[in-house]
Amino acid sequence: xxxxxxxxxxxxxxxxxLEAGTRMDGRGLLEYREMTIRSSFLxxxxxxxxxxxxxxxVIVGLKAGVGTPFEDTPDEGVLMVNAxxxxxxxxxxxxxxxxxxAIELARVxxxxxxxxxxxxxxxxxxxxxxxxxxxxxxxxxxxxxxxxIDACGAGAIAALKGARIPSYKISExxxxxxxxxxxxxxxxxxxxxxxxxxxxxxxxxxxxxEEEEVADGRFTVTFDEKGNVTTLQKSGAVGFTLDEIKKCIxxxxxxxxxxxxxxxxx
Amino acid sequence: MSKKSKKKxxxxxGRAADELRPLKIETGVVPNAAGSAYIEMGRxxxxxxxxxxxxxxxxxxxxxxxxxxxxxxxxxxFSVDPRRSPAPSRRxxxxxxxxxxxxxxxxxxxxxxxxxxxxxxxxIQADGGTRCASVNAASVALADAGIPLxxxxxxxxxxxxxxxxxxDLGDYxxxxxxxxxxxxxxxxxxxxxxxxxxxILTPEETEEAILMALEGCKKIYQVQKEVLSKKxxxxxxxESTEEKTEEEGE
Amino acid sequence: xxxxxxxxxIVLPGDLLYEGRARAGDNTYRREGKIYAxxxxxxxxxxxxxxxxxxxSSYTPIVGDVVIGxxxxxxxxxxxxxxxxxxxxxxxxxxxxxxxxxxxMNLVRILxxxxxxxxxxxxxxxxxxxxxxxxxxxxxxxENGFIVTMTPSKIPRLxxxxxxxxxxxxxxxxxxxxxxQNGRILVNGPNREMEDLVTTIIEKIEAEAHIPGLxxxxxxxxxxxxxxxx
Numbered sequence: 001x002x003x004x005x006x007x008x009x010x011x012x013x014x015x016x017x018l019e020a021g022t023r024m025d026g027r028g029l030l031e032y033r034e035m036t037i038r039s040s041f042l043x044x045x046x047x048x049x050x051x052x053x054x055x056x057x058v059i060v061g062l063k064a065g066v067g068t069p070f071e072d073t074p075d076e077g078v079l080m081v082n083a084x085x086x087x088x089x090x091x092x093x094x095x096x097x098x099x100x101x102a103i104e105l106a107r108v109x110x111x112x113x114x115x116x117x118x119x120x121x122x123x124x125x126x127x128x129x130x131x132x133x134x135x136x137x138x139x140x141x142x143x144x145x146x147x148x149i150d151a152c153g154a155g156a157i158a159a160l161k162g163a164r165i166p167s168y169k170i171s172e173x174x175x176x177x178x179x180x181x182x183x184x185x186x187x188x189x190x191x192x193x194x195x196x197x198x199x200x201x202x203x204x205x206x207x208x209x210e211e212e213e214v215a216d217g218r219f220t221v222t223f224d225e226k227g228n229v230t231t232l233q234k235s236g237a238v239g240f241t242l243d244e245i246k247k248c249i250x251x252x253x254x255x256x257x258x259x260x261x262x263x264x265x266x
Numbered sequence: 267m268s269k270k271s272k273k274k275x276x277x278x279x280g281r282a283a284d285e286l287r288p289l290k291i292e293t294g295v296v297p298n299a300a301g302s303a304y305i306e307m308g309r310x311x312x313x314x315x316x317x318x319x320x321x322x323x324x325x326x327x328x329x330x331x332x333x334x335x336x337x338x339x340x341x342x343x344f345s346v347d348p349r350r351s352p353a354p355s356r357r358x359x360x361x362x363x364x365x366x367x368x369x370x371x372x373x374x375x376x377x378x379x380x381x382x383x384x385x386x387x388x389x390i391q392a393d394g395g396t397r398c399a400s401v402n403a404a405s406v407a408l409a410d411a412g413i414p415l416x417x418x419x420x421x422x423x424x425x426x427x428x429x430x431x432x433x434d435l436g437d438y439x440x441x442x443x444x445x446x447x448x449x450x451x452x453x454x455x456x457x458x459x460x461x462x463x464x465x466i467l468t469p470e471e472t473e474e475a476i477l478m479a480l481e482g483c484k485k486i487y488q489v490q491k492e493v494l495s496k497k498x499x500x501x502x503x504x505e506s507t508e509e510k511t512e513e514e515g516e
Numbered sequence: 517x518x519x520x521x522x523x524x525x526i527v528l529p530g531d532l533l534y535e536g537r538a539r540a541g542d543n544t545y546r547r548e549g550k551i552y553a554x555x556x557x558x559x560x561x562x563x564x565x566x567x568x569x570x571x572x573s574s575y576t577p578i579v580g581d582v583v584i585g586x587x588x589x590x591x592x593x594x595x596x597x598x599x600x601x602x603x604x605x606x607x608x609x610x611x612x613x614x615x616x617x618x619x620x621m622n623l624v625r626i627l628x629x630x631x632x633x634x635x636x637x638x639x640x641x642x643x644x645x646x647x648x649x650x651x652x653x654x655x656x657x658x659e660n661g662f663i664v665t666m667t668p669s670k671i672p673r674l675x676x677x678x679x680x681x682x683x684x685x686x687x688x689x690x691x692x693x694x695x696x697q698n699g700r701i702l703v704n705g706p707n708r709e710m711e712d713l714v715t716t717i718i719e720k721i722e723a724e725a726h727i728p729g730l731x732x733x734x735x736x737x738x739x740x741x742x743x744x745x746x
Contacts, residue, residue, distance in 0.1 A: 005586065005588055005629055005630050006630050007586060007630050007632060008628075008630050008631055008632070009631075009632040009658055009659070009660075009661065009662065009663070010662070012659070012660070013660075013661065013662045017708070020708065022708065024662070026712070042311075042344060042390070042391050043309060043391065044344065044345060044346055044347045044391055044392070044393075045344035045391075048344065055297045055298075057296075059342070059390060061342060061343065061344025062344070063343065063344050063347075063348070063349035065348050065349060082343070082352060084342070084343075084352055086315075086340070086386065086388050087315075087338065087384070087386050088296055088298075088299050088302070088313070088314075088315025088317075088386035088388065089296070089298060089315075090298055091298060091299075091317060095338055095340075095354075095386075097353075136343065136344075136349050138342065138343045138344055138349075138352070140342050140344075140388075140390075142296060142313060142388070143296050143297055143298050143299075144298060145297070145298070300574065301572070318574070318602065319574060319601075319602035320601075320602055321602070321603055321604045333602070372529075372530075374545075374554070378602045378644075379643065379644065380603065380643060380644075381602035381603060409528065409529050409555070409556055409572070410556075410572060411572065411574060412555055412556070412570060412572035412573035412574045412667060412668075412669070413574050414529070414543065414545075414554035414555055414574075415529035415530065415554055415555070416529070416530065416545065416547075416552070416554065417529060417530030417552070418528065418529055418530050452530065453530065454530040454531065454532060454552065455530070455547075491528055494528050494556055495526050495528065498526050498556070498571055498726055499526070500727050
């Protein structure tokens with residue numbers, strides 16, 4: 001995610017500390033930084049959430065409009081997730097179209113929501129083949145200090161939960177117009193991604209930018225509240241043993257519940 | 267004309283003709299940036315992050331005798347209704363240029379040949395007058411970054427609606443009014459660095475509008491000063507009556 | 517009085533500091549017979565000179581500075597080093613090793629991308645590119661420890677008058693510390709606790725550098741830290 005230059009000094013220090021069971025900021029290997037989420041704070045967005053996870057700072061905006069459904073799903077609404085790595089968020093990030101990392105982030109969060117069937121997409125259809133709700137979730141990174149997937153995944157849930165979308169009425173000749181009222185989205189589940197980062201032989205949670213810089217790979221597991229895995233994503237040019245994968249899934253299932261509480265404002 | 271002024275003029279949000287919207291500025295909001303600021307001007311919410319002076323890539327865009335100021339104004343898709351595409355629009359590009367022109371006179375670019383100062387503006391929520399708010403935040407962010415400045419830059423727009431000249435236009439007034447005149451100003455050097463106008467005004471009204479905007483700029487400058495100096499004010503518990511001269515370790 | 521502020525007042529960029537004849541010192545500029553501040557800081561009128569002790573500053577490379585940087589590129593006969601300044605610095609092979617340069621030398625084996633070095637700025641070329649050297653005591657590749665950053669203008673407070681502050685810190689914590697004038701500090705301690713202590717002290721100095729009584733406060737802080745442990 002950085003410029004690709006890995007500081008040898010940093011990696012050495014990080015591994016030294018991991019061996020001693022600790023990290024640069026004193027956390028345990030499976031400890032999260034403090035996460036705070038404030039939702040529904042933007043007036044021009046139907047839904048919004050501001051997530052702070054340590055120094056990682058992300059705003060999730062949800063916009064709801066009306067548009068054309070996809071051809072192969074004429075009765076369903078459309079959900080699109082987009083990630084923006086703003087150039088201010090990190091010294092090596094430049095303006096331009098989404099990088100690979102930004103696309104991967106958007107896709108992992110998207111799949112987490114979609115696989116869990118968080119929304120009844122048919123309830124978001126309006127006129128078969130012609131009009132449907134189009135929901136845009138924009139993941140806006142304002143300061144990068146690691147673990148964007150977990151921050152954005154939790155933020156997306158918070159934004160969806162607090163969202164109020166406009167109600168529409170459909171006339172006899174299929175004209176769609178606003179009723180002036182708003183309604184909430186019905187979320188069937190609340191999938192939460194948990195990312196495990198591998199540095200050497202160590203598995204840690206909630207990596208900082210420094211830790212991601214020196215990491216060998218990472219593995220994201222998304223859980224719903226019923227304890228089901230809804231998404232897996234292994235990233236980075238390193239191998240994981242089956243044992244490590246199993247460990248990751250166990251770790252993630254515990255943490256997902258804790259993060260879900262914060263995302264739902266409990 | 268006199269009939270109109272006798273009738274009580276009300277703006278859509280109840281403000282007086284020369285009243286600014288509520289204004290809040292914070293610094294140091296983007297830890298990774300060299301300097302940063304967050305501004306709320308009315309319902310505008312804008313973040314600015316500054317990097318540099320730093321090596322410019324690609325080299326061919328750099329200049330041999332002075333540094334480059336690269337201002338980038340960008341609106342988030344959820345900043346307006348309906349959603350807009352994240353791709354930079356022509357309006358974004360024009361405002362980026364104008365923002366650059368507004369800030370450059372305050373910089374010592376000749377000190378940084380072949381280097382760049384990046385000013386990244388992200389509009390989180392837009393409600394009229396975003397370019398002025400961006401200048402105000404960018405100026406504070408540059409000072410926060412410790413980049414040498416000739417002066418601060420303060421910005422405000424004046425305009426006209428229903429025949430009345432007004433200060434600090436909100437979104438509604440921007441869209442429905444007869445004129446919009448954004449101005450940016452260096453208060454100590456008494457120089458205007460941004461001046462645009464859209465609408466219909468007589469030359470006298472134009473001058474009046476600019477003067478009104480300058481008054482607004484001066485008020486905003488006071489807020490910028492307060493924010494920056496408050497950051498370094500001494501907390502009372504650290505007041506020390508024993509000031510040893512060996513403190514000065516320069 | 518032609519001075520517009522009291523000594524040690526906080527001033528902002530653009531503030532008029534002095535009207536009349538005086539020398540324009542650090543972080544000021546002269547215009548039409550007046551002297552203005554260019555950075556946020558404390559104004560100083562001593563010694564017939566008007567200057568500002570900057571509270572926030574970007575780093576300006578000066579010949580003689582010791583800096584800490586990261587190697588970002590390997591080129592023919594030289595490395596490019598990021599030192600957080602407006603230009604990337606250059607370290608030539610001649611300034612890195614004693615042997616003369618031969619074109620079949622594998623530079624990567626001496627220093628590679630991602631290595632951290634402590635170096636001295638020995639020159640600024642005509643394009644203001646800092647030229648480095650690692651030939652010298654305590655210079656060269658850094659193998660252990662971690663980097664703490666600080667705004668460059670406050671580095672003198674970390675050092676203290678005649679090294680009083682840094683010597684106190686070294687003595688009380690037993691850490692090995694290399695101070696880069698570019699605001700990067702290498703810390704390597706006997707244990708994590710002492711390293712954390714140094715990091716905390718550096719953060720305190722960053723936050724309170726402009727408030728008089730700093731050395732006393734740091735001294736008191738170290739004292740109460742030791743007492744808490746007993």
